[in-house]
Amino acid sequence: GAVVSQHPSRVICKSGTSVKIECRSLDFQATTMFWYRQFPKQSLMLMATSNEGSKATYEQGVEKDKFLINHASLTLSTLTVTSAHPEDSSFYICSARTSGVSQRYFGPGTRLTVL
Amino acid sequence: ELKVEQNPLFLSMQEGKNYTIYCNYSTTSDRLYWYRQDPGKSLESLFVLLSNGAVKQEGRLMASLDTKARLSTLHITAAVHDLSATYFCAVDTGTGTASKLTFGTGTRLQVTL
Numbered sequence: 001g002a003v004v005s006q007h008p009s010r011v012i013c014k015s016g017t018s019v020k021i022e023c024r025s026l027d028f029q030a031t032t033m034f035w036y037r038q039f040p041k042q043s044l045m046l047m048a049t050s051n052e053g054s055k056a057t058y059e060q061g062v063e064k065d066k067f068l069i070n071h072a073s074l075t076l077s078t079l080t081v082t083s084a085h086p087e088d089s090s091f092y093i094c095s096a097r098t099s100g101v102s103q104r105y106f107g108p109g110t111r112l113t114v115l
Numbered sequence: 116e117l118k119v120e121q122n123p124l125f126l127s128m129q130e131g132k133n134y135t136i137y138c139n140y141s142t143t144s145d146r147l148y149w150y151r152q153d154p155g156k157s158l159e160s161l162f163v164l165l166s167n168g169a170v171k172q173e174g175r176l177m178a179s180l181d182t183k184a185r186l187s188t189l190h191i192t193a194a195v196h197d198l199s200a201t202y203f204c205a206v207d208t209g210t211g212t213a214s215k216l217t218f219g220t221g222t223r224l225q226v227t228l
Contacts (some may be wrong), residue, residue, distance in 0.1 A: 031212075032212060032214075034215065034216070042221075043203065043218045043219065043220055043221050044158075044203070044205075044218045045218075046215055046216065046217070046218075049212075049215055051212050093157050093158070095216075097214075102146055102163060102165060102207065102214075103160070103163055104148070104160075104216065105160075106150075106157050106158040106160075107157060108156070108157045109156070109157040111155075
């Protein structure tokens with residue numbers, strides 16, 4: 001099956017710093033990528049949807065200036081958490097799909113801890 | 116706002132028993148997915164249901180979709196310990212580039228010996 005990778009798998013940073021998370025589709029072209037956030041023992045919440053070459057569409061309540069998403073190529077999307085604070089600590093998961101296909105493929109996730 | 120509710124939220128069952136997890140959703144959709152998540156891990160795809168009446172089976176798990184009732188079920192037959200995990204359903208709404216998944220609340224399954 002299709003493979004989606006994320007890097008890094010874990011990151012610990014100080015409050016106020018910015019963190020970039022990469023999501024790559026390894027063996028297919030991802031026309032659409034999705035970013036989710038999951039707090040402990042909770043469900044996945046969609047943060048934003050990005051289509052290659054377009055600006056990301058953010059879900060209600062997600063600050064676009066804080067969570068910068070770039071989808072510059074068909075195999076790479078990045079999520080940058082700017083000026084991170086402890087409440088941004090969470091498990092971030094990306095997902096990718098290709099045009100015309102319903103199935104989504106999920107990355108292994110990135111655990112962010114902000115001290 | 117779309118709501119996707121799973122029932123139960125937590126399920127403790129003995130090995131060898133059968134049980135069903137329910138997923139109810141509040142809008143029209145004929146595309147629904149089931150995923151498994153182990154602690155600290157990402158999602159593993161289990162089933163893709165793309166039409167009313169769709170039924171799929173893999174091992175001890177069987178999923179079905181009733182789009183008229185806005186209900187999907189995940190049936191577990193003769194549970195084994197390895198099935199212990201959290202199970203999520205997710206409803207696909209929108210079309211084309213606007214398509215997105217809304218996840219259910221999750222059901223944490225614990226299979227005891």
